[in-house]
Amino acid sequence: MNIGLLETGSGYWNALIWIIVTVVVGIAVLWLRSKGEEKYKKNTNQTKPFLSGNPEVSKEDSHVGASHIYWGFTEALKKYYEPLVKLHTGDINDYSGWIILMMAIIFIIVGVS
């Protein structure tokens, strides 16, 4: 039976087999986990986060906002992002200009080909 068997051009993909494998691996992981150390003391320093010795901030204040996520990524790619963001002017004249520019480029490429 080939239910779910997708031919991808260079190989095959079957989501049902993937799910079965995932479930088997998941069960194995849970079994391994169950063999781990259980002798820790609840509600002591053993179960609290350690933030370089600083007191833990309240849960409400610890949520990282969207603007701060991937700060390092965008900072590292500043030289890529600065001109790219500048191109998105929000000006409809520029939007129209891009259409005309692309039309001209495609005109040249198709024209000479």
Added chain:
Amino acid sequence: MSSILMHAPALVIALPLLAAFITPVIGRFNRKAISWFVAFILGLTLLLTLLIARHILSNGSLIYVFGASEVGLTLPSGYTVPIRIIFHIDGMGIFMGLITAVVSFLAAVYSISFMEQHSGLEKYYTLLLLLATGMFGMEFTGDIFNFFVFLEIASIASVALIAFRSTLFDEPAEAGFKYMVVSSIAALMVLFAVGLFYGQYGVLNMATIAKVLQFTHLDKIALILLLTVLAMKAGSVPMHMWTPDAYSEAPAAITMVLVAASQASLYALFRVAFSLYNVTLNTLTVGWIIIILGVLSMFIGVTMAIIQKDIKRLMAYHAISQTGYMLLGVGVGLAVLANPVALEKFGIKAMEGGIFHIMNHAMYKGLLFLTAGALFYRTGTRDLNKMGGLAHNMFYTTIFFIIGAAAIAGIPPFNGFASKLIIYESVYQFNPLLSIIAMLVSILTLASFVKVFHSAFLGPKLEQYKSVQEVPKSMVVAMATLACIIVFFGLFPDLIVKYIVHPAVMALINQAQYTATILGGM
């Protein structure tokens, strides 16, 4: 052939079109009945579309000649070219029709609760029906001037719907205005191209134009005009900038339909390249133009998405990025169209990946926009910085978001993975670098949606959202239906590819079949 099936192509257009004008009348008597009436009409349209799909997938293309003594009479006695408007629905047309039918029906279901508190509902639903009419027409028509008319119907309805929430000259109005300008440019260029065809060949039927097309200088100009503006309407970089404006300001259900409307333009682009021009053009050059547009859209779309703070703007940039995958897959198919060995080896598969991705994208991006709408419905904001901890109160929305996000990021076993895998593997055989870029974009897509998930759903309950509840049932039902489709397509992609996608691809490639359906053995 039953009479309903015989007239189904016309009914799919006529039903929403007539209902659009009946809706305001119903609204005069019972405001609440409008939403249910429109959902019923679009449900009926979906059933008709399914009926057409079943017929086409087992018997081949369906023809409907308006005004003829018989619906299949393309060439009346004494005529050598078709003179009437003909609907020509093949595997590709019905593939797109199914997307439009599902998406517009679910938009109506979602809107029952989502738009309940808004005024002007009769206008909203009239415009939604007109938008659906326009999209169906674009996908079913075999007449290029008729295509222009339906493109205009869809564009004008879209403009009004984007600006629907506008109170004065604020952001929705601005977004609507911008879309109106770019749509007008597109419509003018399409009309100009239609004029070039008609001036040379004296025909408007696409199959007939394809048959007589000689790829003159004027045909080249028509191709350039159509290629550029249809790519722009599909949201391709660098002509994509209207997309985040329009998608973010439109009501969530409309944004979902706008995605499908953009895909109708993408369909038209493919129809022009394959069915109209096919190997008369330099397929390698035009194929590479589409591939480059695709790669630019994929990469710039996703990198712009990562830095967004407005949830719908972020998703809009992802829509641009995902369009890139479709352009890439189908572009590779076009690039090797004149090379039968390469076409057979990987070209058809690349096209299957690209075309399958159109349907997958409509489903998961639709779902994601609906979840964004659900968040807006309960929190009143689209700003991710102001959200947090909503998973505590919105369980179903959270689950639907996870499904949509996993699908768009190409995580197995969801549908996005299946189409992306076909694209990766087939495109790799054409050019490995393109495939690597596509995979990198998927990783960035995942990163971006992890950001949304963390910002909106995770974390402790925020004080201002402590009383937030799950969204009403009609919104949950619409989202759940899309989630089920995504899971089903992900689990059984082989069925979708075999019965829907492959016939669509073959309908595009086989130009001789396309012309012969209308012109017979001429």
